[in-house]
Amino acid sequence: MDAIRIDVISVIPGFFDSPLDNGLLGIARRKQYAEIHLHNLHDYGLGRYKQVDDSPYGGGAGMVLRPEPVFACVELLKAEREYDAVIFLSPDGELFQQPMANRLSRMRNLIILCGHYKAIDERIRQNLVTMELSIGDVVVSGGEIPALLLMDALVRVIPGVLGDSESALTDSFQTGLLDSVYYTRPAEFRGMKVPEILLTGHHGKIEQWRHENALERTRQRRPDMIAEVEYEEFRKK
Numbered sequence: 001m002d003a004i005r006i007d008v009i010s011v012i013p014g015f016f017d018s019p020l021d022n023g024l025l026g027i028a029r030r031k032q033y034a035e036i037h038l039h040n041l042h043d044y045g046l047g048r049y050k051q052v053d054d055s056p057y058g059g060g061a062g063m064v065l066r067p068e069p070v071f072a073c074v075e076l077l078k079a080e081r082e083y084d085a086v087i088f089l090s091p092d093g094e095l096f097q098q099p100m101a102n103r104l105s106r107m108r109n110l111i112i113l114c115g116h117y118k119a120i121d122e123r124i125r126q127n128l129v130t131m132e133l134s135i136g137d138v139v140v141s142g143g144e145i146p147a148l149l150l151m152d153a154l155v156r157v158i159p160g161v162l163g164d165s166e167s168a169l170t171d172s173f174q175t176g177l178l179d180s181v182y183y184t185r186p187a188e189f190r191g192m193k194v195p196e197i198l199l200t201g202h203h204g205k206i207e208q209w210r211h212e213n214a215l216e217r218t219r220q221r222r223p224d225m226i227a228e229v230e231y232e233e234f235r236k237k
Helices: 013-021 023-030 067-080 098-105 122-127 144-155 165-169 203-221 223-236
Strands: 004-010 034-040 085-095 109-113 131-134
Touching: 004 013, 004 067, 004 144, 013 023, 013 034, 013 144, 023 034, 023 144, 034 144, 067 109, 067 122, 085 144, 098 144, 109 144, 131 144, 203 223
Parallel strands: 004 034, 004 109, 085 109, 085 131
Antiparallel strands: none
């Protein structure tokens, strides 16, 4: 299986140095399941000071990422290979969820554009971006943190990246539910005991217990997810 290639465009590529060398992203790179290349947008900036931003037409607070550097960088990359998606991370994008991470993990070439400042010129979104994703109803200082979240989420479901590939398949959201609770040794700690069923070694009953526990936790914590699961089961009938 060929490694997934991710090209990240950022005004502060140094932000990624430690995360890409450590943790799961570092493992995925060392195992050659993922190639992650950083591109400094200032290398494509304008003039002596490599300008990448300017004030917005019509006035208002903040600065806007200019189109020229972004177009130059993306077009250079696209001249070298075909990309499955050019992703822009934005608060008003589609909510990034586990099924999307699964889908992206099967792609071969991705560009991630990290926004910065107040906004990016709308012509970038209309002409270059093919997918807009949001990590939630919150604004952060730039697209670098969401980009790390996105990359971690998608590489961890690539077979071989985790030592135990089944672990990723049983995480929360993979089955439409939150995951069940877990215990480890000791069997009793300060008077608190591990549920007896988990000590029996009966895998069928343990899986049933975990499924019921996952249902109950989801019902309590994310009733919206339960409604979606029940709707899908109704459709299948």
